[in-house]
Amino acid sequence: MRAVDAVMECLKAEGVEVVFGYPGGANLPTYDAFVDAGIRHVLVRHEQGGGHAAEGYARATGKVGVALGTSGPGATNLVTAITDAMMDSTPVVFLTGQVRTELLGTDGFQEADILGITMPIVKHSFLIQHPNEIPRAIHEAFHIARTGRPGPVVVDIPTDLSRADIDYQPVTDVRLPGYQPTREGNQKQIRQAAKALASARRPVIYAGGGVISANASEELIALVRSDRFPVTCTLMGLGAYPAPDPQWLGMLGMHGTRTANYAIDEADLVCCVGARFDDRVTGKLSEFAPRAKFIHIDVDPAEISKNVPAHIPIVGDAKQVLTKLVAEYRALEPDPSRLEEWWQRIDAWRERHPLRYEDSADREIKPQFMIEALYEATGGDAIITSDVGQHQMWAAQYYHFKRPRQWINSGGLGTMGFGLPAAIGAQVGRPDETVVCISGDGSFQMNVQELATCANEGIPVKVFIMNNGYLGMVRQWQELFWDRRYSHVDMGGYPDFVKLAEAYGCTGLRFEDKTTLVDDMKAALATEGPVIVDVRVTQEENVFPMIAPGAPARDMVG
Amino acid sequence: MGEPGTKDLLSLEELEASVAMRTGRKHTLSILVENKPGVLTRIAGLFARRGFNIDTLTVGPTDDDRISRITLTLDGAVHPIDQVTKQLHKLVNVLKIRDLDPQDTVARELALFKVAVDGVQRAEVMQICEIFRGKVVDVTKRSLTIEVTGTTDKIEAFERMVRPFGLVEMMRTGEIAIARGRGET
Structure with a gap:
């Protein structure tokens, strides 16, 4: 059979239900194979959208996403999505077409060295040199993408090799001697961690996106509730522990709650699970949790002691390690009353510093109010994707995520334009759920072309644009740190998002009145098909509280 | 303060400050890799992007033609060797890394x-x-x-x-x- 038909067989064997892609000259063979393959293909309007849609699908379902592009510009358009998947450890396989082998290296039409370009931003990549290698490469790509610390894998196939006839034998094993992720976790270290937790008087559990990737939410909850452990999550970890909850401190980091940041600051033990001490979490690194010892559980050994030296490092899969840790901890039968004083301190912070904002006295919609209204209108149950900026931070603060895979955003790379295509992917993967994209007037325009995908494919995502007329987060920084010298952050009045939605075959709405906002949102959510809502909010509102960049957590402002 | 996002001037000390551990001596890493296209580029690229500076590098065949050996030396006073080897291990084509003890080499x-x-x-x-x-x-x-x-x-x-x-x-x-x-x- 043709190598491309073997590719389809491999995709089916990997359980692929849908791919997101865009055809072109160098992947014509692949597109020919789609005609008979019986795999759903969603035609996006830009390869970057396809890449983010595959990410959204992967994050919402826990399966590997697949994105396709042709050679040259098709492949380079995928680069941002590949980087995004790398930074947020999202399992996606990217299949790119390549010029035929005789043209390689000649600057042929639509030739780009995509393997060279993507080498720093992939978990691994495969350059196909012989058509017989293709089936094995596809299976190995899926294996690498989904196991260990998940990530993007690129498979680049020259068009002549796709068309070659091969003797296809299903591949049932992978041979990757250099790739053996540690899953179990060292029992001795786990026992040490349990003992440290049992003797800690001011412990905090700090959980990240790794808990969600490892499907270890239940195990995290079990650990937190095996005693009265205070727990906080990173931006990527939201939903790993259900909010709100008596033991939940809120998000930590730059725009986290004061309670979470103060608790970390005064902690004597920080138990980090599946997170990586990112600068947006730690603030000034040398003054991060200055009194604490660190337990660091991560599947990627390179993360351990990268930014903060770990006293008890545990390399392994969060699900397995946490299960053992809970058992070890329970066996110690620690005295829960030792945490009494700690909780008194935490409760005092909670009381003094709840998340708050000054609401408008008239009908004006404050951005924070908009998120609260959306929470109410959706019953707190929707899958939320977001773009990047102020709206993203307010969504993280005010939409209380209660389950894993409910919150899908671009955390590491901070990619504006992520939200809409990610929502498409999430909706395709979870057709029975309400999928809402919270976007900004800046971010939304960065992949707005995907509205056509929604309309054509009947993908009923609901987009709420927090429209303040500014690149709000940049404006906020210019206001706070650059003496309010606003430079190129005013987005002007265009486009008219309602008309734009209609032009793309979607429903367009505009909300400007806070008194009817919840009901208006409910109506929008109940509208069939894709809906784009232009929500006009206060123009110059800032996200608070905030750890100023490079400052220690205890010096939060706002 | 001192972060690129703010207008404060960055001091050189801040730029040089780093938490990583340094051993302070020369290290020789002996690395077995799969003999596949692009392996050397992956390693060189990793070093470049993480800011690790290679002092010397040699590549040659081993007694198994599917496997090559890379020997490289770098300065443990400048680089956190632990982080270097962990990052190298993440490359799928890297089979084995040994940080050779100068006494036994x-x-x-x-x-x-x-x-x-x-x-x-x-x-x-x-x-x-x-x-x-x-x-x-x-x-x-x-x-x-x-x-x-x-x-x-x-x-x-x-x-x-x-x-x-x-x-x-x-x-x-x-x-x-x-x-x-x-x-x-």
């Missing part, structure tokens, strides 16, 4: 020196060559080309000795290293 490099000599000086240079157990591999009226093998220190010492005569050029291979004793490197 035989390390050699090969160097070629072209020295400008005339009449009188020739004998003197050849004498130095003999002391260093070097080999004259090419000779003309106005030059001597000498092959020297040995440790990095020895080669540097030889260079210091012949440089005053007029060193036309010098080439060095970078170190290869093998563990002492019966066990595999």
